[in-house]
Amino acid sequence: MDDDQLLRYSRHIMLRGLDIEGQDRLRAARVLVVGLGGLGSPVALYLAAGGVGELLLADDDTVDLTNLQRQVLHDTASVGRRKTDSAMTRLAALNPEVSLTPVTERLHRETLPARLEGVDCVVDGSDNFATRFAVNAACVGAGVPLVSGAAIRMEGQLAVYRADRPDQPCYRCVFPEDGETGETCSETGVLAPLTGVVGSLMATETMKLLSGLGETLDSRLMTLDATTMQWRTLKLRRDPNCPVCGGRDVRAP
Numbered sequence: 001m002d003d004d005q006l007l008r009y010s011r012h013i014m015l016r017g018l019d020i021e022g023q024d025r026l027r028a029a030r031v032l033v034v035g036l037g038g039l040g041s042p043v044a045l046y047l048a049a050g051g052v053g054e055l056l057l058a059d060d061d062t063v064d065l066t067n068l069q070r071q072v073l074h075d076t077a078s079v080g081r082r083k084t085d086s087a088m089t090r091l092a093a094l095n096p097e098v099s100l101t102p103v104t105e106r107l108h109r110e111t112l113p114a115r116l117e118g119v120d121c122v123v124d125g126s127d128n129f130a131t132r133f134a135v136n137a138a139c140v141g142a143g144v145p146l147v148s149g150a151a152i153r154m155e156g157q158l159a160v161y162r163a164d165r166p167d168q169p170c171y172r173c174v175f176p177e178d179g180e181t182g183e184t185c186s187e188t189g190v191l192a193p194l195t196g197v198v199g200s201l202m203a204t205e206t207m208k209l210l211s212g213l214g215e216t217l218d219s220r221l222m223t224l225d226a227t228t229m230q231w232r233t234l235k236l237r238r239d240p241n242c243p244v245c246g247g248r249d250v251r252a253p
Helices: 003-008 019-027 040-049 065-069 083-094 129-142 192-211
Strands: 030-034 054-058 099-103 121-124 146-152 155-161 220-225 230-235
Touching (some): 040 121, 040 192, 083 099, 121 192, 129 146
16 A cells, blocks of 8 residues: 555554554455445445455446435436445545445346355345345355445445355245335335435445454344334244255355
């Protein structure tokens, strides 16, 4: 790293367990961020600010006025623009060292495997089960870790699924694919800063995973009831009959 980089990332480098080696791992990492909304906004901002080397920014939507209550990556002048374009403008201004690649088509099971080539981690902040299940299946197929979060009303959740470790559960082990579409923020509402809390934690887990810092939330689901500000952490178990990951050899390294 040159002098400017040492200054930019100095507060990271000071951290025991991260230091220059961990920052270099972040700078060499390639991350796919799925969704640039309430959760993807803080994820993308903190990963870019923290020096993750390349971000693939996936969203097929445009910025709407109703987004601005919580999607802090975008501003009023961005209304009507593609979210990927708005995001790239903001992130390039924040940290011009980070390589940014827009992904404007909707991700689905057929196209996701190609998008995961060379990716070190996927961060899923999408707002629908179809995308979440497709992303999970692609991560399992590619052996790529998945950081997954959700926020609605006053409730948030976060988990890390280590598809690179065959003995650990995947998203499908925990959430059944039963055809339900699930609730959305447009139907039920969501408290604006809740998405910031969950999204920031998603970025935290991603950077820990990439840099080797601390212990990530593997095989655990953390939930938050913001009404009472109560946190719970649930231990997750792998389903040996899971239709997505059940066929993996748990003895594999």
